Amino acid sequence: MWNFSNGQCLTDLKSSETGKKVDTEITALVCVHDPELEDDEKIEEIAQVISVGWDRKIHIWQDEKEEEVFTNKILPQNNQAIGHKDDIMSAVFGGMSNNLVYTGAHDGTIIAWNLDNGAGKYQLSDYDLDLPCTSKNYIKESKSVDALLILDGRTDPS
Numbered sequence: 001m002w003n004f005s006n007g008q009c010l011t012d013l014k015s016s017e018t019g020k021k022v023d024t025e026i027t028a029l030v031c032v033h034d035p036e037l038e039d040d041e042k043i044e045e046i047a048q049v050i051s052v053g054w055d056r057k058i059h060i061w062q063d064e065k066e067e068e069v070f071t072n073k074i075l076p077q078n079n080q081a082i083g084h085k086d087d088i089m090s091a092v093f094g095g096m097s098n099n100l101v102y103t104g105a106h107d108g109t110i111i112a113w114n115l116d117n118g119a120g121k122y123q124l125s126d127y128d129l130d131l132p133c134t135s136k137n138y139i140k141e142s143k144s145v146d147a148l149l150i151l152d153g154r155t156d157p158s
Helices: 039-044
Strands: 012-014 026-032 048-053 058-062 068-070 073-075 088-093 100-105 110-114 120-124
Touching: 048 088, 058 068
Parallel strands: 012 068, 026 088
Antiparallel strands: 026 048, 048 058, 058 073, 088 100, 100 110, 110 120
């Protein structure tokens, strides 16, 4: 992690699997913190940093303010059937109440992950992921989930 103001490297985030920096393209970073904190407190109290990218994994680091920090958790875990089959392009934290992080992949798949136990809780997929584009304009027909947004304040209509 780098200081935006002066470019100083603050922390090397390393994989606990390899002991090295994550060497694949990182496509999204998420800072997890308690939304009840004031803005000044949030800067000091980021609980976790989550990265996703081309390695199809979710890397979770505790914010320990050390020079080197190793992953606290990598999802999916080896025994899980659920997981992305293509590059992960986006991620968003669902909030402290449900403790879920949502990830979206290049193939259109969206997965909700429970940060407490690492389990894939929900998965949304296109029914035919192998269907090729039918026109020459691949950008318009791309299934890639390049951004995710959580809408707060929604109420149950019942």
